[in-house]
Amino acid sequence: MVSLYWFILFPVIVGIAGLLLSDKISNILSLFGQTLIFVYAIMLFFTVHQDGQVFQIIGNWPQSIGIGLKADTTSILFVLLTSFLFLILILFSMNSSYSDKLFNFLFLSVEGLISCVFLANDLFTIFVSLEVSTIIVSILIMYKKDKRSIYDGMMYLLINIFAMSFFLLGLGMLYKQTGFLDIGDITKQITLINNKKDLILPYAFMLTAVSLKSALMPLFSWLPKAHGTPGAPAVVSALLSGLFVKSGIYLFIRLQLMFSAAIDTQLLFLILGFATAIVGIILCLQQTDIKLILAYSTVAQLGLIMIGLNFSSSQAFYGSLYHIINHAIFKVGLFLAAGLIIEEYQTRDINKIKGLLKRMPATGIAIILFSLAISGAPFFNASISKYFIASGAQSDFTKYGLEIINFGTIFIFVQFSRILIGKTEPAVMSKQKPIKFLLLLVLALFCLLGGIWGVDLMNLLWGQNFQITISSYLEKTVYFTISVSLSFLILIFIRPKVQIRSLKKLKSLDVSFNTVCLSVLLYFSSLTAYLYFF
Amino acid sequence: MALINGENTAIILFFIGVYGIIARRNIIKSIISLGIMEVAIILYFLATATRTGALAPIGETIDLTLVADPLPQALMITNIVIGIGVTAVALTMFIHLYHQFGTSNWIKVKKKRNKNG
Numbered sequence: 001m002v003s004l005y006w007f008i009l010f011p012v013i014v015g016i017a018g019l020l021l022s023d024k025i026s027n028i029l030s031l032f033g034q035t036l037i038f039v040y041a042i043m044l045f046f047t048v049h050q051d052g053q054v055f056q057i058i059g060n061w062p063q064s065i066g067i068g069l070k071a072d073t074t075s076i077l078f079v080l081l082t083s084f085l086f087l088i089l090i091l092f093s094m095n096s097s098y099s100d101k102l103f104n105f106l107f108l109s110v111e112g113l114i115s116c117v118f119l120a121n122d123l124f125t126i127f128v129s130l131e132v133s134t135i136i137v138s139i140l141i142m143y144k145k146d147k148r149s150i151y152d153g154m155m156y157l158l159i160n161i162f163a164m165s166f167f168l169l170g171l172g173m174l175y176k177q178t179g180f181l182d183i184g185d186i187t188k189q190i191t192l193i194n195n196k197k198d199l200i201l202p203y204a205f206m207l208t209a210v211s212l213k214s215a216l217m218p219l220f221s222w223l224p225k226a227h228g229t230p231g232a233p234a235v236v237s238a239l240l241s242g243l244f245v246k247s248g249i250y251l252f253i254r255l256q257l258m259f260s261a262a263i264d265t266q267l268l269f270l271i272l273g274f275a276t277a278i279v280g281i282i283l284c285l286q287q288t289d290i291k292l293i294l295a296y297s298t299v300a301q302l303g304l305i306m307i308g309l310n311f312s313s314s315q316a317f318y319g320s321l322y323h324i325i326n327h328a329i330f331k332v333g334l335f336l337a338a339g340l341i342i343e344e345y346q347t348r349d350i351n352k353i354k355g356l357l358k359r360m361p362a363t364g365i366a367i368i369l370f371s372l373a374i375s376g377a378p379f380f381n382a383s384i385s386k387y388f389i390a391s392g393a394q395s396d397f398t399k400y401g402l403e404i405i406n407f408g409t410i411f412i413f414v415q416f417s418r419i420l421i422g423k424t425e426p427a428v429m430s431k432q433k434p435i436k437f438l439l440l441l442v443l444a445l446f447c448l449l450g451g452i453w454g455v456d457l458m459n460l461l462w463g464q465n466f467q468i469t470i471s472s473y474l475e476k477t478v479y480f481t482i483s484v485s486l487s488f489l490i491l492i493f494i495r496p497k498v499q500i501r502s503l504k505k506l507k508s509l510d511v512s513f514n515t516v517c518l519s520v521l522l523y524f525s526s527l528t529a530y531l532y533f534f
Numbered sequence: 535m536a537l538i539n540g541e542n543t544a545i546i547l548f549f550i551g552v553y554g555i556i557a558r559r560n561i562i563k564s565i566i567s568l569g570i571m572e573v574a575i576i577l578y579f580l581a582t583a584t585r586t587g588a589l590a591p592i593g594e595t596i597d598l599t600l601v602a603d604p605l606p607q608a609l610m611i612t613n614i615v616i617g618i619g620v621t622a623v624a625l626t627m628f629i630h631l632y633h634q635f636g637t638s639n640w641i642k643v644k645k646k647r648n649k650n651g
Contacts, residue, residue: 124609124612135620142630145630148647150630150631151631154624157627158624162555169574172575172579176582181609514556517552
């Protein structure tokens with residue numbers, strides 16, 4: 001019998017046990033524990049696929065009173081992804097200067113809490129795990145006690161706590177209306193409520209917090225700071241950008257499904273998704289800090305995921321879910337590679353990093369593969385997910401919008417790839433462990449495999465009948481080739497001459513804490529107004 | 535229904551906290567405002583779960599029809615614990631921040647942060 005709560009408890013127990021031992025043993029212990037969790041997740045994954053979903057209530061309480069944990073095909077997939085990526089991250093951080101026992105404890109606790117967000121079936125448990133993981137993540141951000149990281153970590157903590165208190169107040173209102181905390185029960189109750197206007201306030205309160213967590217258009221300004229902060233170890237940035245934002249998106253999906261009987265906001269979030277993606281791309285092009293480039297590209301990709309989720313087509317919806325997984329894999333890879341590059345070159349400025357292929361060939365190849373994957377090159381995983389997202393576009397407007405976003409992503413990574421060439425001195429500190437390069441190549445291999453077997457995998461996972469026609473896939477390939485060559489042309493002939501002056505200011509787009517909180521309030525009031533009048 | 539009841543007070547209190555966060559530049563005051571918001575949420579949960587004359591849900595012999603809903607109360611105990619944790623972590627972080635930047639003003643901290651990088 002599989003017990004779901006071990007996914008939440010076991011990492012924390014391993015972390016605490018490690019705290020009692022020495023740093024070195026705690027490293028080995030966390031690696032061992034993580035391998036166990038990964039194996040367990042694989043086992044549960046197959047159980048769920050054979051016997052259907054697993055639903056358990058902690059402490060044998062009756063249903064809708066006790067805390068329910070539910071593993072259906074989607075949530076167990078995310079748990080499997082979490083444990084796989086944590087295994088990679090723990091292997092990567094082995095023997096690093098920062099990986100002491102306290103770090104291991106915090107790191108493993110975040111894993112338990114992320115799994116809890118994916119598995120929990122009642123809203124208060126989700127709230128608690130998000131709140132606690134926010135605290136731990138902010139400590140991880142400022143782990144090196146670097147001057148700027150302290151500011152970034154503090155901003156991150158207070159903004160997220162501020163938003164989550166909106167969530168809790170909304171939950172209070174929802175509890176008053178429905179009398180339940182369990183998502184399944186609330187879904188049933190909502191269909192019984194006659195006056196749908198009663199649900200507007202709870203919905204607006206909760207969705208404000210979730211939009212901030214998933215970094216939608218006006219509320220994303222905390223994300224690049226937290227994800228791209230210079231002081232944080234590479235594994236922490238990778239964890240935040242690859243996995244942790246996905247918990248916000250996952251919560252968004254759950255809440256939208258829960259309220260779907262009463263409130264329909266697909267159009268609004270479709271527009272917000274487009275705005276997020278385009279603003280993310282524009283800001284990304286202004287950056288010179290390698291970590292910030294990756295962080296802003298996360299914003300753009302989250303916008304794309306949001307677009308796919310809000311097309312009214314099930315193919316686009318599942319394409320988006322697949323894109324969440326793909327994005328997690330290559331963004332983790334990119335951040336880890338960026339960490340190695342920063343360690344080697346001792347700079348984060350993209351203009352000062354040159355000749356990566358000569359100096360660090362393995363990392364260079366990994367960067368090429370990840371860049372191909374994120375920009376949706378044929379045979380890579382994102383090409384499949386982007387294909388299905390694009391298949392949901394009905395009108396011309398959305399089709400061209402998606403083309404622009406794809407072109408923007410390709411342009412960002414063509415520009416990013418200039419670090420690969422150029423003159424450089426030979427490697428100075430190539431004492432880095434070969435296992436790190438190996439891990440990067442493993443992740444890159446997964447990107448490739450996810451592309452080649454993408455359609456079969458999606459059919460297996462969600463049991464839908466997905467199909468790709470060869471002709472349209474070839475069309476996408478042609479588009480991709482044209483976009484890449486166009487980006488190179490722009491980069492070689494136009495870019496050096498035309499420095500976009502007016503946008504220069506955007507590079508240092510830096511809003512204060514008060515402004516971010518004001519934007520949360522404005523977002524909340526406009527969401528409420530939108531729901532009342534439309 | 536009376537205009538001044540627990541729920542309305544809680545909502546007003548919540549937005550007083552929001553105002554404090556938006557309008558005050560002192561980091562300590564931001565943390566205090568977060569505390570006010572948290573208290574408002576606790577008041578809201580407790581106010582929705584009770585009515586005049588309701589009994590506390592303690593003991594075995596009480597009349598079940600008169601008892602206040604115990605679930606929100608249990609939730610709020612958890613929330614109080616989280617709130618203490620958040621405040622403690624935020625204040626500890628503030629001490630580190632103050633050691634590094636020498637000011638408790640958000641705007642000045644931001645300026646100093648950007649100057650060094």
